[in-house]
Amino acid sequence: MGKKEKAKERREKRLQEIQLLRSIPYSHHQRWWSKETIAVVTGGNRGIGFEICRQLAAHGLTVILTSRDATAGGESIKVLQEGGLDVVYHQLDVIDNSSINHFVEWLHENYGGLDILVNNAGVNFNLGSDNSVENARKVIEINYYGTKNLTESLIPLMKPSIVGARIVNVSSRLGRINGRRNRISNIALREQLSDVDCLSEELIDGTLSAFLQQVEDGSWASGGWPQIYTDYSVSKLAVNAYTRLTARKLSERPEGQKIYINCYCPGWVKTALTGFAGNNSVEEGADSGVWLALLLDQTVMGKFFAERREINF
Template sequence: MYNMETKVAVVTGSNKGIGFEIVKGLCRKIGAVYLTARNEERGREAVEKLEKLGLRPLFHVLDVTDETSIQEFANYISTHHAGIDILVNNAGILDFDKSVTSYEDAKRLMDTNFYSLLSISKILYPLLSNNARVINMSSDWGLLSNIRKQVWLDTLVKDNLTTVEISQFVEDFLQAVKNGKNSFVSFAGHYSDYKVSKVAMSALTFVQQKEFIKQGKDISVNCVHPGFVKTDMTKGMGDFSPERGAKAPLYLAVDAPQSLKGTFVWHDCHQVNWDD
């Protein structure tokens, strides 16, 4: 269907919400756009909705918490395309009804919102084209000011921060969850599991960008706060429609200058200081 020169975009967790709208926007600009979802039925239903609008998204099952699923997707891409030009790490979960969490719930959230990025980095990043764009869907809860534990406020701003240290930050939080409510609330307040996952994502964005620059690759990695968007995840609460929430991610994916690298972009497309 597509030749090897066709640009390829991948959006994780994109059968609904902001991810769905990002796919819709990319389909109007990019040759091959993969709508991915862990549930095949829901994913194909989403594709059908877009096809009724005259768009031609592609579909592939992708469970970002399952390295086998990621590898199967990588094998498919490498067989059918020259690489990935745009990768939007959109998949994420949040139980908006629960600001108090159990260890099991916190671990499941971290597996989806943070640890999956490490697996994607290992398996999909080798497929990135020479001037690819990676967009990480963060949040205003992904700003460093959401963290209350001083040792991590000091660590996460280091110029030589490593992925290992970011993982230690997440593990320290999970240990706090085991230690009880007072311990993990003092770490980052209410909804602390989601906040920690998004702060870790933001920090990882900047570390990975530095690594690509050191490797001499013209790959951009940025994170974005799409705004408080009305989705299933927020139980329909929010300031923006999913279509409006897709504005800044689409800007980073298509319209931003390639020189924009390692930044935190607000929903109105302006850059903010992550660590203020």
């Protein structure tokens, strides 16, 4: 049996283990949440975001499903509510400051804050073997800046508790700094991004600015950037770096006011984002995100996960 076959076999075995774990209900002592626990999910009208909303609501939390398109969001919410789930809807465009401000005010007035934030909203304009960077600026604006701006706006509203609030960023292995495939070739930059003590918003934003400048002048292909889904990969590289940077900042919060932030890769999921060409179901893709959001023992912070296991950045 070759390496690929062995890897596939290990992965299939792991997915079977997770499926078994998902079938076992949380015990009483594991259920730190209640109906009063508020979870906000962005990009929740379809795909992984919709499934995360469904699973969290099925576990008994109050879920606020958000999406840019109010019509699509309204239709999605009906499906969940008809299934007896406690889910409410509010329009939210993560790259529109006025939309974010309006949502923050509404959330504060109606719920007093939130306990869980799942940053799922994201876009990808390449399907199959396509690798155009025509929409690179939009991809980075939504996937990275949207995630960052919303997170910074909602951190002040995260409720204090003994178990801590949680932020889960939906990311991708494609954005790994030191992955064997698809990594940036600039060794010095990789080392800077790998060193959490050196991480800063200036470094992350500067990396994105350099990439977008090369996109504009046409030199990106020889610039050492990821060669597969380039703009999407760079945007998720930034999300991963931001997760680690924010974890460092949040680690200084006192007990009772802790906020735990991590990111995860859902895998190649059969959704509109992949042209429904993935090999994971939405249930499998949402699983690690829901698991992270509900994990009782939140000793992990600023980590990257896939299939309920930590992986390297």
